Amino acid sequence: MIVRTPWYPEVPEEIAELCRAEGLELLGVTDAAADPEQERVYREWLAQGRHGSMEYLERHAAGKFSPAEIVPGVQSIIFVALNYYQRDRGGEAPSGTATEPDGAAPTDADGAVPIDGAAPIDSGAPPPxxxxxxxxxxRDYHKELGKRLKRIARELGRRYPEDSFRAFTDATPLSERHYAEQAGIGFTGRHTLVINGEFGSWFFLGEILSTRYVPPGEPAGIHHGACPRTCxxxxxxxxxxxxxxxxxxxxxxxxxxxxxxxxxxxxxxxxxxxxxxxxxxxxxxxxxxxxxxxxxxxxxxxxxxxxxxxxxxxxxxxxxxxxxxxxxxxxxxxxxxxxxxxxxxxxxxxxxxxxxxxxxxxxxxxxxxxxxxxxxxxxxxxxxxxx
Ligand code: SF4
Known part of the structure; x- marks a missing residue:
């Protein structure tokens, strides 16, 4: 089940205001504590070869559940989420962009393109x-969410020059799922993605690692629901x-x-x-x-x-x-x-x-x-x- 109105841990108003100004309403804060038990489980997963050819994940192991490996002295992590859900309106190719290859010969009614002297086969079916x-x-969310987070981090750096604020969108070894859950963004579904009570699982995550301590809301627990027992x-x-x-x-x-x-x-x-x-x-x-x-x-x-x-x-x-x-x-x-x-x-x-x-x-x-x-x-x- 999922709760109708999820409860979010409180975030200091100064942070919330900066995020809101960037259109980021969904946010939370967590302590940047290491979690050795999660790291052990992750290393086991790697040892089983479940990461396929993503060798970079092996290099990430030390920082996955140890934020201080990424930003020395980090105290807190500010998490934000950005909804990307949209209905599928039929999958038409975007207007103003090519739907056929550049320089292609004129197509017939079914979009078949004769090339290299080969006659197209006309099955009458819609183009696959x-x-x-x-x-x-x-657009790539790394750019869209990244630029907003960087502006927030820059402003925090201006206000607190003795501290460091580093913005990331899927660009650190950090287990975003684990720390976002700690920050109260949602809970981890059985498909291993974070689920939020309002937006489901269709959102991007980004974070700011802060050497300045930002108090997390109490309790930084999960108040978004859980997977139905038998689902x-x-x-x-x-x-x-x-x-x-x-x-x-x-x-x-x-x-x-x-x-x-x-x-x-x-x-x-x-x-x-x-x-x-x-x-x-x-x-x-x-x-x-x-x-x-x-x-x-x-x-x-x-x-x-x-x-x-x-x-x-x-x-x-x-x-x-x-x-x-x-x-x-x-x-x-x-x-x-x-x-x-x-x-x-x-x-x-x-x-x-x-x-x-x-x-x-x-x-x-x-x-x-x-x-x-x-x-x-x-x-x-x-x-x-x-x-
Ligand atoms: S078990 Fe899977 S499909 Fe069912 S609610 Fe959980 S995440 Fe969704």
């Missing part, structure tokens, strides 16, 4: 698209079995990891399970009953789509270099995987969605001199040729 995780439809929807819906048990994630199987963080070849047995996901995955949040009261964000940077909720596979398959990818997706979270990996993902989604129309496009992309791309494109061609 891949899904984008909701947080990545608009396991997020675990059941996960196509790759990444949620191995309540609060346990095998990141090496998570579609978000596979499509965004993993730089190499995706294990063949996992590819068909990725379905239509081109970038990230929202399934565990979409089925969560605690997201029913999610409210639409009013942050223009998130609402104005860059990638939008779906991207044409053909658009990605026609890109031949990083520059054309930057032209189309600059400012979007899709820049993290970049052109190579998004093309890799597009090949998988083409196969998973039975997009035989894309066979000529896939074959044409075999000219790209990249072993990872060729591996996935050949796999997709094999699967589609069987249809």
């Amino acid at each position: 698209r891949g899904r984008i995780a909701r947080y990545a439809w608009g 396991a929807r997020c675990i059941d819906v996960c196509p790759t079995g990444a949620l191995t048990a309540p609060h346990q994630i095998d990141a090496s199987r998570c579609i978000s990891y596979l499509t965004i963080e993993h730089r190499g070849v995706i294990p063949e047995d996992l590819r068909p399970l990725m379905g239509e996901w081109l970038f990230g995955c929202d399934l565990c949040q979409e089925v969560c009953p605690l997201n029913v009261r999610a409210r639409e964000t009013d942050v223009p940077a998130f609402v104005r789509p860059i990638a939008g909720s779906r991207v044409l596979l053909r658009e990605l398959l026609h890109m031949r270099d990083h520059e054309s990818f930057v032209d189309r997706f600059a400012g979007s979270p899709l820049m993290r995987p970049g052109w190579r990996l998004m093309l890799r993902n597009a090949a998988i989604v083409a196969a998973n969605t039975g997009a035989v129309d894309l066979l000529p496009d896939l074959r044409a992309s075999l000219t790209i001199d990249d072993a990872v791309i060729r591996e996935h494109v050949n796999w997709a061609i094999d699967r589609l040729s069987d249809k």
